[in-house]
Amino acid sequence: MPTEVKKVICASCDIACNVVAEVEEGRVLRVRHSDNPAFKDNICMKGVHAPKGFAHKDRVLHPLKRKGERGSNEWEQVSWDAAMNEIGERLRGVIDRYGPEAWAVSTSQWNTSTDYGMGRRVMNLVGSPNWISGVALCAGNTAAINRMTYGWFPMPDYNNTECIVLFGHNPKRHSWTPIYNNIQRAKARGAKLIVLDPRKSENAEQADLWLPLRAGTDAAMCMGWLKVILDEGLYDKAFAEQYTHGFEAFRERVNEFPLERVAQITGVDEDLIRQAARMYATNGPSIIPWTPITDQQRNSTSAIRLHCALRALCGYIDVPGGEVLMGFNPSVVQDSQIELHEVLPQEQKEKQLGSDTHPAFTYRGTAALGEPTKRVWGHEYANIVTGSYMANPSAVFRAMAHGDPYPVKAFIFLGNNPLMSYANMKLIHEGLMNQDLIVGHEQFLTPTAQLADFVMPADSWLERASIMDAYGWSSMVRPSEKAVEPPGECHSTFEFWRQLGVELGVGEQIPWQNIDEMHSFRLAALNIDFDAFHEKFEVFPAPIEFKKYEKVGFATPTGKVELESTILADLGFDALPYFRDDPETDPQYPLMMFMGVREDEFFQTGHRHIDPLRKRRPEPQLFVNPDTAVDWNISEGEWVEVANTLGSVRMQTAVRPDMPPDLIRIPHGWWKPETERGLGKLSGAWDMADAQICPDDEDFLDHEQGIPHLKGIPCRINKLDAQPQ
Numbered sequence: 001m002p003t004e005v006k007k008v009i010c011a012s013c014d015i016a017c018n019v020v021a022e023v024e025e026g027r028v029l030r031v032r033h034s035d036n037p038a039f040k041d042n043i044c045m046k047g048v049h050a051p052k053g054f055a056h057k058d059r060v061l062h063p064l065k066r067k068g069e070r071g072s073n074e075w076e077q078v079s080w081d082a083a084m085n086e087i088g089e090r091l092r093g094v095i096d097r098y099g100p101e102a103w104a105v106s107t108s109q110w111n112t113s114t115d116y117g118m119g120r121r122v123m124n125l126v127g128s129p130n131w132i133s134g135v136a137l138c139a140g141n142t143a144a145i146n147r148m149t150y151g152w153f154p155m156p157d158y159n160n161t162e163c164i165v166l167f168g169h170n171p172k173r174h175s176w177t178p179i180y181n182n183i184q185r186a187k188a189r190g191a192k193l194i195v196l197d198p199r200k201s202e203n204a205e206q207a208d209l210w211l212p213l214r215a216g217t218d219a220a221m222c223m224g225w226l227k228v229i230l231d232e233g234l235y236d237k238a239f240a241e242q243y244t245h246g247f248e249a250f251r252e253r254v255n256e257f258p259l260e261r262v263a264q265i266t267g268v269d270e271d272l273i274r275q276a277a278r279m280y281a282t283n284g285p286s287i288i289p290w291t292p293i294t295d296q297q298r299n300s301t302s303a304i305r306l307h308c309a310l311r312a313l314c315g316y317i318d319v320p321g322g323e324v325l326m327g328f329n330p331s332v333v334q335d336s337q338i339e340l341h342e343v344l345p346q347e348q349k350e351k352q353l354g355s356d357t358h359p360a361f362t363y364r365g366t367a368a369l370g371e372p373t374k375r376v377w378g379h380e381y382a383n384i385v386t387g388s389y390m391a392n393p394s395a396v397f398r399a400m401a402h403g404d405p406y407p408v409k410a411f412i413f414l415g416n417n418p419l420m421s422y423a424n425m426k427l428i429h430e431g432l433m434n435q436d437l438i439v440g441h442e443q444f445l446t447p448t449a450q451l452a453d454f455v456m457p458a459d460s461w462l463e464r465a466s467i468m469d470a471y472g473w474s475s476m477v478r479p480s481e482k483a484v485e486p487p488g489e490c491h492s493t494f495e496f497w498r499q500l501g502v503e504l505g506v507g508e509q510i511p512w513q514n515i516d517e518m519h520s521f522r523l524a525a526l527n528i529d530f531d532a533f534h535e536k537f538e539v540f541p542a543p544i545e546f547k548k549y550e551k552v553g554f555a556t557p558t559g560k561v562e563l564e565s566t567i568l569a570d571l572g573f574d575a576l577p578y579f580r581d582d583p584e585t586d587p588q589y590p591l592m593m594f595m596g597v598r599e600d601e602f603f604q605t606g607h608r609h610i611d612p613l614r615k616r617r618p619e620p621q622l623f624v625n626p627d628t629a630v631d632w633n634i635s636e637g638e639w640v641e642v643a644n645t646l647g648s649v650r651m652q653t654a655v656r657p658d659m660p661p662d663l664i665r666i667p668h669g670w671w672k673p674e675t676e677r678g679l680g681k682l683s684g685a686w687d688m689a690d691a692q693i694c695p696d697d698e699d700f701l702d703h704e705q706g707i708p709h710l711k712g713i714p715c716r717i718n719k720l721d722a723q724p725q
Helices: 050-054 080-098 108-114 116-126 141-148 177-188 219-231 237-243 247-254 259-266 272-281 302-312 361-377 393-402 425-433 493-502 515-522 530-536 566-570 609-615 627-629
Strands: 003-011 018-024 027-033 065-067 075-077 101-106 131-133 163-167 192-196 208-211 411-416 437-442 454-457 466-468 476-478 591-597 621-622 639-643 648-655 663-667 711-719
Touching: 003 476, 027 050, 065 493, 080 101, 080 411, 080 437, 080 493, 101 116, 101 393, 116 131, 141 302, 141 361, 163 272, 177 192, 208 272, 219 247, 219 259, 219 272, 219 302, 237 302, 259 272, 259 466, 302 466, 393 425, 454 711, 476 530, 493 515, 515 648, 621 627, 627 648, 648 663, 663 711
Parallel strands: 101 131, 101 411, 163 192, 192 208, 411 437, 437 454, 591 663, 621 648
Antiparallel strands: 003 018, 018 027, 065 075, 065 454, 466 476, 591 711, 621 663, 639 648, 639 711
16 A cells, blocks of 8 residues: 555644654554645654654553542543543533532643634533633733733744844744744844843854843843833834824833843843844844743733833834734634634623633633724634633632632543643642542543543544644644544544533534534635645635734724733733732742743653653753752752742752753653552652642732743752652
């Protein structure tokens, strides 16, 4: 049988690269780069080794039902239909007793995008507002705050930009690969690169300017840049006068940050701050690509808004070489339309957990954007990167654990491993142990899945056809062909949600019997089916029109770029960006740590079961400066404990000269699938998972969003006698 070539989109991370799967006799022989010159270099080791991961002997191929006590690791195999019937019955029981808001769901980006909005549709029809996702800490929250400022989340134009600014972001050959390639191409044609990072990262090594700012001070640095740009008249005065709201008040706030103060906060020399601000403002059009670093700080909302202000005031928003407000692709039905947010009663929206205290990306926080979004983009709801209309994760887990302000007693997670994916793992564990029903839709028995009542087997990106639109961020739509059939009883998120919707009595409002019907519905305006669509297009873009705001304004309440936010003011927050100093530190914890940085071999908590990747990085590593290693009497390869007031994790020491003194790096998402499962061990999660030492008390939460500060947490190092087993 000849080798078949299938054009697929890789979901080994959330970047979604176009790649090729070579298939023979129903088996993927290899995954390689695309033949399309536009995508040719966009592949990393995670994509290459994905087939080994999906063929792993420990993959869940049939539904598992818990037999013993929760976490006992005792399972029985049941059929898909029997499992879904019982899940539906038990979930209905929770809803009948406590109300639909007692049901919470946690997902990941890719799983959400391949259910095409079905998960939110079912929840909205049933009446639960308590949907959470890892995007609350990564891109989704950025999208929500960008919407507050100018109505959409812009996409950087790497092909035409003249200056790239990376706030802590460090794209590499095997991590954020397309972004890495875009940066290399831009630099090759002469674009400037500015990197702001405490570490001398790989991108800092090749930057035109490296600003080694103190971890967590992004907002203060932005204030310094804006002080230079406004004082020296380097901004677009006509744009500021015509298209911004609150410019004078904003300028007064910026004046509170003279460079002397900014240098003191950030630890960066005044002249270097001034030089970088001028380079950004005068070498444009410039871009500040999305960065997970700014997503995860106690001043995240202000820092994201200040990025928006820099783009807008320098004339780089919705222009070639700047950052483009793409909007919806008008020829393809959007997930936001399928989600049916309009059917969720206002009474239920008001019950969304966390919306009273940290409303930025909740229904309450986004309510004022409905009319402007419809005016500019044609639809009331725009759930970009699924980052709007979310509950607050910490609030959900507190309700699960303590029943405050009301009980949450049923929890479903899809490809997310929530025990290790949010802040305060002990709280999450307590909440999980207090549930009447836990259901996972997963490929493997992750630490969270080990605590479930049912684990439903999930398909993979090689085993389903799908349509990708950058999670609603982009108007460029890309199809992914099914390469092989899913093994066993593995099913897609679409199928999971469709059957659960039927079990919950809302099946009549889910008119698509299968994914093919859903694809036909989404592509109906093109009068084409999915097979013809993927044969004809690798990318289906909508025409891009620049400076759309000149015709329709911005999708904000004022119709302008809101430097002074009317939404935040109405919600009771400071309408202007600010910088909030660190809380006082305990002298027992004199070091600072940053966490959440992914390793090349892995994505979030995944891939640690894949032998070629684990051989490259077999253990979790603490990065520490040589001088700090001497101060704490630790050496290369030594196992140590990193502790703070919340808990501790165990890591292997890696002495790195690129790290600044007294700042250590903790890797995200470590567990060992090959080790003992069950409640006491959870495959090493209790030893290694960084979520154990990530606080979520108010001192370490962003005020507006309620997301945790991961970039500068007090800690200490304790020596260990031996490696943990």
